[in-house]
Amino acid sequence: MKFWSFWRSRRQELQDEIQNHLRMAAADRLDRGSSAREAESAARREFGNVGLVMEVTRDQWRWTWLEDLLGDVRYGLRTLRRSPGFTAVVILTLALGIGANSAIFSLIDAALLSRLPVRDADRLVLLEWRAHKELAFESYMAYGECRTGQTSGCSFSAPFFREVKARGEVFSSVAAFAGANRLSMSGNGPASVIDNAEYVSGDFFETLGIQPAAGRLISPEDDTPSSTPVVVLNYDFWQNQFGGLPAAIGKTIFLNKVACTIVGVAEPRFNAPAPGTTIQMWIPLSVQPRLQLPWDNRELDPKSWYLTLVGRLKPGTPLSQAQAVVNTLFHNEVTSGAKPMAKPEDAASLALLPAEEGLTGDRPEIATPFYLLMFAVGVVLLIACANIAGLLLSRATTRTKEMALRATLGASAGRIVRQLLTESLVLSLAGGALGILFASWVVAAIMAFIVQNQDGRVPFIPAINVRVLLFTLGVSILTGILFGLAPALRGIRVNLMPALKEGSGSSAPESGGARRWLAAGNGLVVLQMTLSIVVLAGAGVLVRTLQNLKRVDPGFETRNLLTFRLDPTLLGYSPESADNLYRDLQTRLSSFPGVRSVSYSWTPLLSGWLWTTTFQLPGNPKDKGSDSDMFAAGPDFFQTMGIPLLSGRAFGPRDFEVAQAAAAARAAKQAQAAAELKSGTKSKSPAQPANLPPVPLIVNHAFVQHYFPNQNPLGSAAGGISQRPGEK
C-alpha cells in the first residue's frame, strides 16, 4: 500500500535523523577525549527519551492520529485475542443489552414515534366534537383513528361534511374517510379477504398531500354516485399481492362481487391517516352503498355519524379563526331541526386539533406495554454495562504492570488513555454489531408473536432504520467510552514503582487508590445485583399474573371446544339466506360422529367485540336509559358453551322466529325512514310494529344484581323490546 510505505519511510527518516544526531554528538565527545562507551551514553542522556522525541515530532505531521488509531486498533485486537474468554463474555453481554434495546426501540419507533406522512402536517387539522352529554345519535361509528368517548369523538355525519365543505371557507380543502367492513376480493388469484379498506372522499389524497407511487389517486370525479368504482392500493399491498407490477394499474378486481378498477398506488410511506394501522386499499365513499348492504341510510341521515373529517387550513388562516367558523356550523347542525341532537345546555362544541396530535390511532393502547418493555430492556442494558465495567476494571487491575511499563518507556498519559479507549471501543462496536443482528431476530420474533395474537392484522411494520442504528451506535460508543475511561484513568494514576516491582498479576494493593477502585468494583456488583433483582421480580410477577389469568374461570367450558369464523355476506348472502346457511351448517355438523353440540353466535366469546345497547326499565322515566353489552346467540348456544342457566329456560325455536320477525319489522322501518329522508316528506302512518310479541332475552347474574336486586327478573320487560326467561 502506497499510503503505508509513505508513512513507514517518513518514520524511518525521522529515526535516521535522530540516530545521526546521536552519532555526531558521540563523535564530538570522542574528539574531546571521552571513551567510546562514555561518549555514547552521554550523548543519549543529553538527547533524552528517543521514543518520546520521535512521538512529539511526529505529532507535528498531524494525521498521525490515523496511524496511531490503526496501530491502536491492531494492538487492541491482539490483546483481545490473547484473552478470548473475556472478549467473548463482554461482546455477548453487550450484544444482549444493545440488541434488546434496539429491538424495543425499533418497535416503539414504528408504533409510537412515526410521524404523519403528509405534506405540511401542521396545516392539517382534525375535527373533534365535545359535549357534556352524549348526543342523540341514530348510529355512531368510530374506527379507532382518534380518542373516542361518550361525550367526545371525531366522527361526523355526511350532511355535516357537505356543510363544512360548502361553507367552511377557512379550509382550502376538507376530506372525509371511514373504515370499511371486511370485503371479499376476487379477480386476482384465489379470493381473499380485505380486512382494512377505507372509504375516502374524492379530495382525500389532495387534502393530505399524498403522491401516487404509480398510476393516479382518487379524484373528486371518482366520488359521484354515477362514476365507475375505482380503488387505490397501498404500496406494500401492491408489492405483496400484485408483485409490484405496473400491469396491476388498470386491472379490474371484484370487491364483494362488484367490479372495481385499480387506478393507482399510494406512495410507500403512507399506510393510513392514523398510525398503528395499515390500510390495504382506498375506495371512494360513493362506492360504499354498492359494496355493502345499506343497513342504514348514512349518506343522508344527519344523525348517523361515521365520517372522520380532516381539513387543510388556508395559508394565513389562524387556527382560532377557523375553529370559530366551523364551531358555528356545528352548533347550528346539532341544535336546530325538529328533533335537535343536543340541547343548548349540553354545550356541544367543535375543536380543531392538529391532525398529527388528534389522529392517535392505536397508539395509546399499545403504548403502555411498550413503555414497560422499554423500562425492562433499559435495566437489562444497565446490568450489561455494570457487568462490563466490572470486567474491565478487574482486567485493568491485572494490567497495571503493563501500563506502568508503557509509561516508563515514554508513553504519555494521553497515549495510554487513547490506547485503552480504542480497545474498549473495539469491544463495544463489536458488541453493537452483534447486537444489531440480535435485534433483528428479536423484532422478527416479537412481530411473529403479535401477528399470531392480532387476528390477522399487522398494526405496524417495524424496521431497523437509520434512527435505530444511530441509537445503537450511540449506546455502544457511550458504553465504550465510559467503561474504557475508568480503567484508563486508573492506569495512568497508578504509582509506577510499586506497580513495576510487583510480581506478575496483581497490582499494588497497598495503595489507597487501588482500594478506592476495588470499592468502585464492589459498588458495581451491588448495582448489578439490585437491577437483576428488580428485573427478576418484575418477570416473576408477570409470569404469576399470566398463570393466574390461565386459571381464571371464563364462565364457560373451554375443553373440547372448537371455534371457527365465517362471513357469508362476503359471498353475497343476504341476512336471511345467511341465517339459513347457519342453521343448515348447524344441523349438518351436529350429525358428525363425536360432535356433541353445535351453535353459532355473532362474535366469539371473549373476543373483545360486543355491541352496546341502550334500554329502558319499566317504571323509569323516558329519558333515563341504561347501557348494557349485547351479544347475539344462536340455538343451543348455552348448551354448547356449557354455560349453566340459574333459572328460567334457554332459547327455543319459537324465540328465534319472534326475533326474526322483530328484525324484519325494524328493517322495514329503516327503509321507510330512508325513503322519507330521500323524498324529504314525512309519512303519515308511522310503521309501528303492530302487536309483535316481545323478543326474548337472557341476562347474566351481574345484570340481575344491578338492575333487579332481590327481585325475580323473569318476565320483566325492558325498553321497547321485552325480555323473557333465562338467567345465566
Place this chain on the structure above:
Amino acid sequence: MGERYQNRIELLQGTLDLLILQTLLWAPRHGYDISQTIRALSGEVLQVDAGSLYPALHRLEKQKWIASEWKISDNKQRVKVYRLTASGKRRLTEERSRWAQFSLAIAGVLNPARKESAS
C-alpha cells in the same frame, strides 16, 4: 543531574523558532549542527533540548519556512540538512523585529528611571 543544567536558560515560547531560522540564514545545517551552533553562539548558555528541536524543525518545515534534503556529509554520512526558504527569510525578519520590540519593552519596564527623569 540538576547541576549540569543550572546555567541553562529556558527558552521563551516562540524564541526557538527565531533562533533556528537565524542559524540557517547563512548556511544549511543539520539538526545536531543547529543545536551546537546555538549553544556556541550563546556562550554555552542556551542549550536546545532535542525534544524541542526536532518537533520545531518539523513544524517549521510543515509551514514551508525551511526545507530539508538528505545529503552526504563530509565524513560520508547521510544527513538531513535544513535550509531557509524565501518565506522563511521574510518570517525571520518579522520575528527579529518582534524580538527587538519585545526586548525594548522589557528594557523599558526594567529601567523606568530614565524615562521618568526625562519628563
